[in-house]
Amino acid sequence: MTVSAIEFSRLGPPKLRLYAMRCEACDTLSPWWERNHCYKCGGGALHEEELAGGGELTNYTVVYYPPRDFLGQEPYVVGHIEMDEGVLMPAPIVGVAPEDVAVGTRVKATLRRMKLGHEGDIYYSQKFVVDAEAPAPAAGE
């Protein structure tokens, strides 16, 4: 759903930067939205930590009925990516046909147009593509 430009500027989606929140009490790395307390231990001190951009796809779905701002992109893939630093990120997977998506695939972040607002405003953020240079999983993995 579209939000006002000023509200968008206040929010913390990883728009141009890719980061997560590190708990200073228990060391848990949480998604970027956990600004206020650690969901694991309740600790109140967290700091931003940059993510390198690589990870593994652990779960995904294919969206056939999108919200308004994503109209025209369907069907699109949204997945959970376990980042190499150890935090789960929800993000679209692009550049691959839905039927070719597989759990366990190495992916990397790429800055793309995420969606269009109701006044034609363009929102950029991180999507993920298959990391073609990643080594193939070892046999039996």
Add this chain to the structure above:
Amino acid sequence: MRVGVLGIGKTPHKIQHQKSLRDLVVEAGRKALDDAGVGPSDIQALYVGNVGSVGFNFENSTGLMSAHHLGLVPAGAVRVEAACGTGAWALHLGCVAILSGLYDTVMVLGAEKMNDLATVEGTSIIAQAADSKEEYFSGLTFPSGVALTARKYMQVYGLTEEDLAHTSVKNHHYGARNPYAHLRFECTVEEVMRSAKVADPLKLYEVCPMTDAGSALVLCREEILRAQPDKPQVYVTATQMATGTWYAATDTLEDAHALLARPAQRAYEMAGIGPEDIDVAEIYNSFAIQEPLGVEALGFAAQGEGWKGAADGSTWIDGKVAVNLSGGLLCKGHPLGATGSTQAVDIIEQLRGTAPEGMQRPDAEIGISACRGGPGAVGAVHIYQRLEGEA
């Protein structure tokens, strides 16, 4: 605890272009008043469950609007909102109000008018019940968020898409018999599997429709219902609410289980009964995977085995516990704010013995309703008992 159920009422659950939100409120509320045998002036407080009137209907203050159009002024009225758990929260507050001793008689009402907008707008409004600004910035929707839970469940427990399809087959068997249901047709496993993809691995027959409906209950102190032995002696004997994580990304299968298992455990303790005592259950299933999750959380099956009852018959009408004899949300639809109150009305009909033919569990005495939403953020459990002939 015992809270008397003096009256119940509900509108048909379907697309109702000729009716506005206030029409649904008035229809459901008047039916409950008539069933209770009381007038508007007997209602001391009104709790209205409504999720999205600001978005769906461009109006707010639904509680105050309802009080006026039902003729309840000057009784206190408030609108309650907790995503898909909204109607159950209204019921909880109604019970708490009676139990507090402040009121003798209150009304609980849930209503939602969803079909004045196109599906794409409705999807966007529903997404606001989760973090539409941050997590759902990724293009997630409610169906796709729950689809991720479904795939996780399949990965961990080995559930196949065909296994899950039995849940829709069972719900549609009963939904076809429910004159108040939105989708009234039976279907086979093959038809579920062939139905259009909505959010992989969930298919059209595994997703609830957007529905216009209202439902209402008149609640009273125990003594008031006891004094009217000619009325059905059905009481709410437990009411429990809980929250869970607001984010699918950090929501594990254990979290999804605990969301309802925690309030269910407390509800069983409150009523002094256990899962083995339950005859009928209404379990939230806006998406098919949520029925097995609920069956497990309420203690009817071990984790990872909640889907089996729909396949082997043990959650059908003559099974160990009958689950969703109304057709569930998959057939009734999911009129957001009304869903929790309709679950209550449907269970109470079962305990009164007035459910439609083909849906009535013989001699049902104890029922339970479980509502979840957000999709992992709110859990609600209520227990109801028919208690005839007790002093």
